């Protein structure tokens with residue numbers, strides 16, 4: 001009964017949702033293809049099962065770790081260095097202030113090495129078990145901060161004993177999780193809360209999911225969680241939790257619309273946008289659900305911290321010992337017994353961490369696979385977030401977050417064929433996005449603004465915070481002070497010299513169409529958010545959207561079809577002519593050639609359904 005009701009709710013919501021989709025809110029405004037030259041590509045000379053990406057020593061360079069190879073690619077000079085490795089790369093970090101990289105991989109067993117930044121030499125193997133995965137398929141995020149390495153790889157080949165560990169030569173020592181788990185769970189991302197004003201309270205957060213222990217049918221399959229540990233944690237005393245975390249807490253993440261019984265529980269990917277004030281830092285979390293829908297929920301580090309520092313503890317009603325479990329203390333080996341005892345089990349908060357605005361930023365029918373986020377300063381000084389979401393077939397959506405809503409600025413269709421995006425890296429200082437499918441690596445220029453069009457309106461309606469209209473050069477270009485932009489509303493009235501409503505003045509060539517022949521008029525559709533319409537003698541004729549454009553079909557040509565046709569696009573209150581045609585009936589009747597007859601039938605049926 002319950003299940004039926006739930007399914008019903010979900011179906012009802014899906015219908016409403018699909019109605020929105022039909023209205024185009026879920027559609028990219030512009031599609032950019034490989035021919036638009038917004039990227040530079042580099043071939044890896046093979047098909048790598050996994051690629052790891054790391055910013056190189058200079059702005060246009062990138063380290064790429066693959067199967068048995070490590071590359072340093074210079075996209076500007078279009079050359080590269082490479083060294084052969086005896087393993088397939090699974091993890092790369094840079095040691096701060098040294099000339100070395102920390103590179104790990106697997107050859108059946110995990111292995112780590114120091115590799116010089118210029119790829120001239122590589123050290124003897126370093127310890128790797130529990131740091132790097134056994135297999136290239138295992139995703140195990142790691143974090144390298146302040147000379148400490150936090151890792152989440154499985155400790156055994158079977159993929160079991162997954163937990164968060166710290167590796168440190170310093171006074172804090174290495175720490176292992178006492179809650180290492182053999183059940184189905186995966187770490188998705190690690191984040192640092194700091195640096196906080198009070199360094200003692202610096203924490204590391206881990207985003208993860210695990211199989212829901214609740215076996216009932218109406219329960220969600222997965223449970224998304226965030227956990228915390230204190231950076232100053234040095235484990236318990238000899239008798240209890242020695243060299244194990246004494247500050248490990250967990251809290252559930254909520255993402256969905258409870259009123260509609262719509263929940264997203266499979267955490268797919270998380271990326272962190274750090275802020276000047278640590279508590280304003282945001283975790284952008286990508287989820288999916290059993291219906292193959294995607295959602296993005298945003299959690300602030302401040303909200304996460306608040307749940308860990310104020311919520312009551314699940315299954316621990318009553319008195320909470322002092323200091324409060326999970327509080328960071330300068331010497332965790334001196335914690336009282338009752339606190340340590342509580343920290344032995346998985347200790348979960350009663351309260352769930354809620355997303356910003358209490359609901360997802362994005363709910364989409366697209367199956368997104370990865371997320372990257374950039375913070376971009378608009379011309380008016382406002383900071384906007386731009387999300388990059390990869391799809392399962394190799395496309396990428398560039399999405400603006402604005403006033404709690406989202407707007408798909410563009411679809412980047414950069415790979416020429418269907419492919420699986422293996423990794424993405426946003427380089428915020430150079431405004432480049434690196435994407436790889438294992439065969440090639442692309443460097444996508446996020447300032448490629450010219451593609452939006454040749455008029456101010458094209459540039460302003462794009463709502464791309466990276467781009468602005470330069471009135472002097474009359475181009476859509478990288479945003480800078482003085483360029484015209486309206487990220488908030490995309491209002492065309494920001495543009496000064498608006499072209500008179502009909503952009504194309506010259507009379508079109510006359511096209512002669514044989515009497516009784518069928519003829520199509522095509523109107524190019526640049527914007528997925530505009531409405532297109534063909535007019536004949538100022539009467540709207542409508543048109544049928546296809547991949548190629550908006551088509552107007554004249555089934556049988558005759559003198560009453562002679563004359564001027566105009567296709568207008570209307571978007572955000574701005575209307576303009578995008579195509580003109582002039583038809584004239586020619587000579588005598590012509591029979592329909594057979595392929596065209598088929599197309600006419602198909603199109604008629606299609607029009608009928610619309």
Ligand SMILES: *[C@@H]1O[C@H](CO)[C@@H](O)[C@H](O)[C@H]1NC(C)=O
Pocket residue numbers: 034035041042043440
């Ligand atoms: C880069 O892309 C172009 C087309 O956009 C393609 O012709 C070329 O083969 C690619 N180069 C590499 C090295 O993959």
Ligand SMILES: *[C@@H]1O[C@H](CO)[C@@H](O)[C@H](O)[C@H]1NC(C)=O
Pocket residue numbers: 047048419437438439
């Ligand atoms: C690379 O190899 C994988 C697995 O064998 C395959 O599915 C994929 O299509 C290959 N990629 C390309 C671009 O050829």
Ligand SMILES: *[C@@H]1O[C@H](CO)[C@@H](O)[C@H](O)[C@H]1NC(C)=O
Pocket residue numbers: 072073074077079080081
């Ligand atoms: C590319 O070539 C230049 C010389 O033209 C060289 O200095 C540089 O090291 C090369 N870059 C890489 C990544 O190999």
Ligand SMILES: *[C@@H]1O[C@H](CO)[C@@H](O)[C@H](O)[C@H]1NC(C)=O
Pocket residue numbers: 047048049067068086087088106107108
């Ligand atoms: C690396 O991965 C490839 C699959 O692409 C596999 O054939 C090869 O054996 C692996 N190499 C090592 C050293 O593990």
Ligand SMILES: *[C@@H]1O[C@H](CO)[C@@H](O)[C@H](O)[C@H]1NC(C)=O
Pocket residue numbers: 095098100114123124126
């Ligand atoms: C690896 O590099 C780090 C940082 O430079 C250094 O502390 C460590 O001793 C190196 N290990 C080896 C085996 O070279």
Ligand SMILES: *[C@@H]1O[C@H](CO)[C@@H](O)[C@H](O)[C@H]1NC(C)=O
Pocket residue numbers: 114116120121122123124
């Ligand atoms: C790498 O080579 C440099 C000189 O070429 C040498 O000084 C350094 O010790 C080497 N490092 C390792 C880890 O072998």
Ligand SMILES: *[C@@H]1O[C@H](CO)[C@@H](O)[C@H](O)[C@H]1NC(C)=O
Pocket residue numbers: 290291292
């Ligand atoms: C979701 O997608 C997967 C693979 O892409 C497919 O096998 C599965 O049937 C889909 N599920 C639903 C409910 O559409």
Ligand SMILES: *[C@@H]1O[C@H](CO)[C@@H](O)[C@H](O)[C@H]1NC(C)=O
Pocket residue numbers: 272273274375428429
């Ligand atoms: C880029 O991101 C890093 C880490 O998130 C941050 O510390 C840095 O301030 C950012 N830089 C810019 C230019 O936004």
